[in-house]
Amino acid sequence: MVKKSSLPRHEMPARDPAERRHTFDEVALGYSLEMAVAEASRCLNCKGPSCVAGCPVNVRIPEFIAALAEQDLWGAVEALKDKNSLPAVCGRVCPQETQCEAVCVLARKGEPVAIGRLERFVADWERMQGMRIPEPAAPTGKKVVVIGTGPAGLTAAGDLAKRGHSVTMLEALHTPGGVLMYGIPEFRLPKDIVQAEIDYVRKLGVSIRCDAVVGKLYTLQELLQDYDALFLGTGAGLPMMLNIPGENYNGVYSSNELLTRTNLMKGYLFPEWDTPVKVGERVAVVGAGNVAMDAARCSLRLGAKEVHIVYRRSRDEVPARAEEVHHAAEEGIIFDFLTNPTAILGDEKGWVTGMRYIRMQLGEPDASGRRRPVPIEGSEYEVPMDTVVMALGTQPNPIVFTEADALTRTRWGTVTANEANGRTRMERVWAGGDIVTGAATVISAMGAGRIAAGDIDAYLADPSGPWWVEPAAEA
Numbered sequence: 001m002v003k004k005s006s007l008p009r010h011e012m013p014a015r016d017p018a019e020r021r022h023t024f025d026e027v028a029l030g031y032s033l034e035m036a037v038a039e040a041s042r043c044l045n046c047k048g049p050s051c052v053a054g055c056p057v058n059v060r061i062p063e064f065i066a067a068l069a070e071q072d073l074w075g076a077v078e079a080l081k082d083k084n085s086l087p088a089v090c091g092r093v094c095p096q097e098t099q100c101e102a103v104c105v106l107a108r109k110g111e112p113v114a115i116g117r118l119e120r121f122v123a124d125w126e127r128m129q130g131m132r133i134p135e136p137a138a139p140t141g142k143k144v145v146v147i148g149t150g151p152a153g154l155t156a157a158g159d160l161a162k163r164g165h166s167v168t169m170l171e172a173l174h175t176p177g178g179v180l181m182y183g184i185p186e187f188r189l190p191k192d193i194v195q196a197e198i199d200y201v202r203k204l205g206v207s208i209r210c211d212a213v214v215g216k217l218y219t220l221q222e223l224l225q226d227y228d229a230l231f232l233g234t235g236a237g238l239p240m241m242l243n244i245p246g247e248n249y250n251g252v253y254s255s256n257e258l259l260t261r262t263n264l265m266k267g268y269l270f271p272e273w274d275t276p277v278k279v280g281e282r283v284a285v286v287g288a289g290n291v292a293m294d295a296a297r298c299s300l301r302l303g304a305k306e307v308h309i310v311y312r313r314s315r316d317e318v319p320a321r322a323e324e325v326h327h328a329a330e331e332g333i334i335f336d337f338l339t340n341p342t343a344i345l346g347d348e349k350g351w352v353t354g355m356r357y358i359r360m361q362l363g364e365p366d367a368s369g370r371r372r373p374v375p376i377e378g379s380e381y382e383v384p385m386d387t388v389v390m391a392l393g394t395q396p397n398p399i400v401f402t403e404a405d406a407l408t409r410t411r412w413g414t415v416t417a418n419e420a421n422g423r424t425r426m427e428r429v430w431a432g433g434d435i436v437t438g439a440a441t442v443i444s445a446m447g448a449g450r451i452a453a454g455d456i457d458a459y460l461a462d463p464s465g466p467w468w469v470e471p472a473a474e475a
Contacts, residue, residue, distance in 0.1 A: 009111035010039040017330040021300050024186040024268055027327060028092070033071075036121040040069035042106065043113050050103040051115060056447030057155070059083045061100060061115055068118060077126045080119060085158040086151060086197045086446065088127060089180060091120025092189050094443040095321050127196050133203045137164035142460045145170060145227040147214050147400065150178025151442045152433030153233035154201050155449030156456075161204040163457045168227075170212040175264060178235055179434075180442070182264035183256075185294050187301070188324075191263070215400040220407075220429060229428050229456045232415065233449060236394040236434035242286065246344025247390075251280065251352035255287070255295045255391035262298050280386030281305045284355050286341055287391035288313075291439075293324040295389045296333045304387070307333050312340040312360050312373040338362075340373065342380060344388055355385045396435045407431075414438055418469070422452030427467045430456055 013029040014020075020027050031039065043065045051061045060079045067075035080087050096102075096116035104112030126132075142165045146157045149171040157167045175181055180194045202208060214220070214234075223230055239254035241247055258277065261267040267277030283299040285292050288311035296307045309328070311318065314337050318325060329335070338360040345354035359379035362371035395413040406426035408416040415424055415431045422430040432448030434440055 007042050009042070009114055010035050010117075012114070012117050014327075017327075017332070020187065021297075021331040024301055026190050027187050030124060031117055031121045033121075033125075036118055037069060037071060039114050040065045040118055043069065044105055046105055050105070051100040051113075054100040054103040056099065056443045057083050057450050059087075059100075059119070064122060065113065065115070065118060068122060073122070073125055073129075074132075076122045077132070080122050081126075083450070084119075084446070085155055085201060086442075087119050088123035088193045089151070089189065089197055090443055090446070091116050091118075091123055092193075093184060093441075095441055097322060099443065124193075127193070131196070131200050131203075133200070134162060136162055136205055139166070140164045140460065142166065142229070143168070143227045144229045144231065144456060144460075145223050146231045146233060147223075148172075148178055148233035148235060148433075148435075149176035149198070149208060150180060150233060150235050150433065150445065152235070152435075152445040152449040152452075153178065153231065154198065155446040156231045156233060156430075156432065156453040157206045158201045158204055159450055159453035160456060161201070161206050163453075165457070165460065167206045169206060169208045170214055170218075171208060171210045172213045172234075173264065174210050176208050176210060178233075179237075182260040183291065183294070185259070185263055185298050186268075187297070188294065213399065215402065219402050220400075220405055220426070221402075224428055228460055229430065231422075231449070231452055231456065232400070232424070232429060232431040232435055233433045233445070234396065234400055234435050235445075236396045236414075236439050238395045238397045238413070239390065240392045240394060241390050242341060242392065244341060244343050246346055246352070249344055249346040249352045250350050251346075251386055252344060252388045253295075253390070255285075255291045255389055256394065258295050258298065258389050259291070262302070268298075268302060277302060279304050280352075282385045283307045283387040283389065284310050284341075284385045285389045285391055286310045287393070288318045288320055288335075289391065289393070289439075290320045290324055292389075292391035293320045293328050293333075295391050297328055297331060299387065299389065300331060300333065308336050308385075309333055310336045310339050310341060310355075310357070312338065313370065314338055314362060317370050338373070340375065341388075345382065345385075352386050352388055353384065354382050355388065356380060356382050394434070394439045412438060419448075420451070421455035422448060423455065423468060425468055428459075 063079035064076045101112040146153045146169045239256045261277040265275035266273035270276045283304045285296040343356040359376045360373040363374040366372040417431040417436045430452040432452045433445030
């Protein structure tokens, strides 16, 4: 008998790179039933599964995989969605390789079970069959408002609705979904899949109101007059820039603007849709996270002939998912490592014409543990370029806050919240996701939403006791 530990991991079919660099169709094509069952059968069914602890929302991984291996598809759906309301999203964009799969027992001597790909298969199968909506608990009479319809907000809203609370979500944009809609490209996360997940949350009884800008139409204090609890999940949508000469030239984008125009406003379908997005023939994307990979790959699909990822550290320090870097390289994205911009060059009409760079070398580790990039004196050089995209990270948008709020924020603009329960220093206000952590992953935001929802439910049942307990790390 062949040992499970010796069975090879099943690779997921994908579109050919030469084809996909010209289309926004999804790159990864997903498992067939036969492939999914075969991959699920590699699971060792550990008595003490470490994969569950590696998941920020503690999905019942062994149960859903065991059901899939037995071809009990509805059983797999039930086990998977017990803890995760957005499995089709997570199966596509979560960094399983550093979370659940990283601690899979099979990873010690070989390749882990493809947990994320199996999650995607089960979620897609359920969507094709028609989603089953669980029976909610009896109404509690309590009202909760959730600000922001991204992964943290959707998770919190879904969990609270299942517990019988009346939930209203407020979204500043004209379409719900947050970063899932405006930030992640169609070729990585098709929008009909996001819409199906949003529809599922709606069917749980959640009301979603768009074009509702908190901080302008309502303040937090005003909302608390009408609701028993408030969850703040507005993410981090304020772009960061390098503050180098030339950043105001035409042809310079923040990654947020480029991706929002492309994804949410369908710029790639212009003129069928009325929001154009223009990139030149040579594009430089500054940064090397997942957002930078998305911006670079979108630029290629929008017509650029040459796209560079410009990163001041080496390949070993790249923060983006390995799969995204692999796909970008396959598609012809050029990586300029140990390179840092010092200026953006332009013409007399105010358009980008080039970039000035300086070469870098890695020195001693900084506070993050990564080796600090140090400029090499006298190594500056210039290259022609006609579009620049800054993908350097984001901060929470301050529009939601007013001076009267009792919230405290860090120097990076993030909200102070207790990680154990999501409570902020403002009574009856919880927060989670990127607004607390800064830009992070979809699944970590979902984990924060789940934690906050559990504490909101407990608080609404019994609001006695101190509101804020200083976390040990801050004591």
